[in-house]
Amino acid sequence: MSERIVVDPITRIEGHLRIEAQMKGNRIEQAYSSGTMVRGIETILKGRDPRDAWAYAQRICGVCTLVHGIASIRAVEDALNYDIPKNAQLIRNLMIGAQYIHDHVMHFYHLHALDWVDVVSALKADPQATAELAQSLSSWPNSSPGYFADTRRRLADFVESGQLGIFANGYWGHPEYKLPPEANLMAVAHYLEALAWQREVVKLHTIFGGKNPHPNFLVGGVASPIDLNSDSAINARRLSQVQDVISRMRQFVDQVYLPDTLAIASFYKEWFKRGEGLGNFLCYGDLPATNMRDRDSFLFPPGVILDRDLSRVHEIDMHDKAQIQEYVAHSWYNYSTGKETGLHPYDGETQLDYTGPEPPFKQLQVEDPYSWIKSPRWRDKAMEVGPLSRVLLLYASGHEPTRELARFALAKLDLPIIALFSTLGRTAARTLESKLLADAMQGWFDDLVSNIKRGDTRTFNEALWDPSTWPETCQGAGFMEAPRGALGHWVVIRNGKIANYQAVVPSTWNAGPRDASGQSGAYEAALQDQHTLVDSSQPLEILRTIHSFDPCIACAVHLADEAGDELIKIQISG
Amino acid sequence: MDTNTKTLGEALRRNGVTRRGFLKFCTATASMMALPPSMVPAIAAALEQARRPSVIWLSFQECTGCTESLSRSHAPSLENLIFDHISLDYHHTLQVASGEAAEAAREAAMHANEGAYLVVVDGSIPLGNPGYSTIAGFSNLQTLEETVAGAVAVIAVGTCASFGGLPKAYPNPTGAVSVSDIVTDKPVINVPGCPPIPMVITGVLAHYLTFGTLPELDHYGRPKAFYGTSIHDRCYRRPFYDKGRFAHTFDDEGARKGWCLYKLGCKGPMTYNACATAKWNQGTSWPVESGHGCIGCAEPDFWDAGGFYNALSVPTGEISRNASYAIAAGVGVGAIAAGINQRTRNKAVRQHAEVTIEDLEKR
């Protein structure tokens, strides 16, 4: 008996994702991940002013609203050998850190939690017992019986209204929901609190970048000047607002996000045994204490882990054409070198070639191309990128705070380290790195303040702003660790304009389809790892594992090039 | 409409909201809709009778920035919006149900509220090939046409849905078009911005919720209350512009002191939006206040309207002289530049080149 289950749209993600699962009985035998939307931003970037590129690239994604902007300005700065002032580096680190924590908390509560939390069951909770539960977990102040009674009443009124809105048709009452009503009620209360919290913490982006989503960036530094004697610049009032945001972030991570993750996970320990998939992890590294050329100063180390072997970290070289290649065997693109070949991003080509079924359709032909996402590979191996990769690399490279944190969390759950290679391991890794980053943010802020105190207020280096100072042709790569994983942008500049632009993004690594040799991508492999469905008409299990990756599909699918473009070879410095 | 649905007045009273609370609520609503405080009694009377309208939110070629922006709204907050103001019956990023269950929710809402639901769209629609963007196996065009058929009106949120936005930027690889290019038999409200200010999104929803009518629109289909004046006209740096005091580079004396960013490419004079008053993220700041010129993100084809760091048309050497002259005549140069750009924006030089006043006058 073989059944094909189709989940489209996958909701509570960024972008358009479709999953098809070929069943064997009630077990997933083969899974197929398909990105179903394309825009072609790289084509649009050609011929533009490289200093403008960040704004276009940033619109690749509005959730991780900062990462493509940063990768883009880094690519241009790398091409021009453009140094930025220390304050600018610190401010960018703070903005990246804020993005991580904001993104991870919103992912946990608003995109992922309802895979584990049954909202309807929360109605049965006893507010008194909920308060006791909350107080036993954390010192977070909103934990009185009255507070939970209010939340329950509000929820009850809402349900009674008959218009369930975004909560309609959830798989409520599914036997895979295992939390007691009190834990459900507490999680619903925190779902709402996190919505209010995130509005506060994005203000860090607004202070330095003028708005959020889509704050402004600047090649050569940051646009917001520092002047303690001006109203219209970063001054003492602004700095104390930033400090306030950092404190709120740390408090919420320590008192709500971390305890909630552990509490919810403790009811779902079997999800620490499935959903691993590839066992290969890749990280470009990021968050320099000094500058982007000084990789030893990175908070997140670069490297590759193969086959779960934490004793060996392989070096990664983004410029080595034998290492990173993209395949399109199962993607709706053509290569001039043939559809079976792989190309390094330097030589990247992308010609749109939709060969899927004519809409409306019921099922994809998975032997043929079936996605707008390509299949990147490292030394021909499929890789997982993201929080789990970073935490494992930190762990493998002996980062003591990470080891301590991992030991603490695993001890609480009474699980071995191997449990991290799983659906919930991925979710837990996201929480753990949020804690590391929240603490690191305080350090960057203190550095910024002491730098200002020393009299250094520079935020922008004008030296190479004017395109007439640029070489006729140059090229560079900007990379970063985005919340969802390793991200790279490559740019070629000729006569002051963009001659070519390429990006390989985290969700391409994770969500990509099979390659020429039939090797599955990370989503697919994870779903093929011991997933049985209790009820195939309510595929909650699929959502849990897919959401554990925090998909960002607009990011993954944005590549498009005009057919027959010249192939440009890029050399990267540093 | 669902018979279960209470009016907003009933719902609030049931939640123990007092008359003072209700008055406060109406005051905040007026402020959010950018209506004068004198409208509060009318709003109170209307809100008393209002019901939560069904809203179906469709996402096409987008980046989810518009939804993220909505989630930053604080008056009302997203949680209040979802619980008290609207019934958000379909929304990819927020809704719990996936796949068939999600599509079933959309169909149920369309059926139950036939002729009365609102459709919100973010993202452009690719016409180049139906396979360029599909949901549940349907092309975006199919989904849009089907969903809009029974709607009372469509709100195009963001510059992509309003005007085509980034996907439509040259050379428009996927043949992207705006909502109003497709929906011609229903009112379409454009709420541009990349992304729009959250208060503007909620303000338009609130207007419909309160009065059951659509707000007054300009020639681009934008609500006048929010898009009626240019950034430049309400910019706090305008006195420096008028005096001819400019930042010449980022981080120079002018930049630090908050002088005008015109020479660094500010597009405030040709951009109609509420950033200078509403500001961003609860009044924290806005692009100009944080030292970067306005990039013009609420205007049609702003992606192709010349580089973000190229100064707009007016010859800069002339500004202070022009300004003093213009002030004497009762008009600011910015207003002149804005007027010119407004008239010829659609034909503005496609990209890369600096747009000069002569270029604009030629057309």
Place this chain on the structure above:
Amino acid sequence: MNALKSIPVLVEAPATRDFCYQNTLPLLHEISHALRRLQQEQLPTTIDLNAIPFGPGDEQRLLEFLGRGEVSAHLEALGNSSVWESGYPGIWFIEHRNESGERVAFQMEITTLPAILATHPDDIAESLSSLQKALENPSLGHRIGD
């Protein structure tokens, strides 16, 4: 925060500093016209301060300039609200916050008493009937220790 305090310079805008972003001065003129209207024609005026394009620090300078007077009130309905009379009698500020403490409206009323402070006639009617009901209850005497 400690590191912040050690920054030698602290920006304290003096209240009398010129209103450098130009929007505050016209506003003060507007307010004085409103005061005259109130005095001569008993006509109150409400100004939505959210709609004023303040520059950075302008709002604070305005508040400092007008100062605080004798009366202030606190309101708890759908979150907290504060009402206070400025140092110039007849000029009131009303600041509404939501349940999460975020400001949802900020207004200035030029009036004798802001409307939101007065008790609504319907509330008076309800108040009267519930008090009468309480008086009819035989156990009342016992409860108030008579």
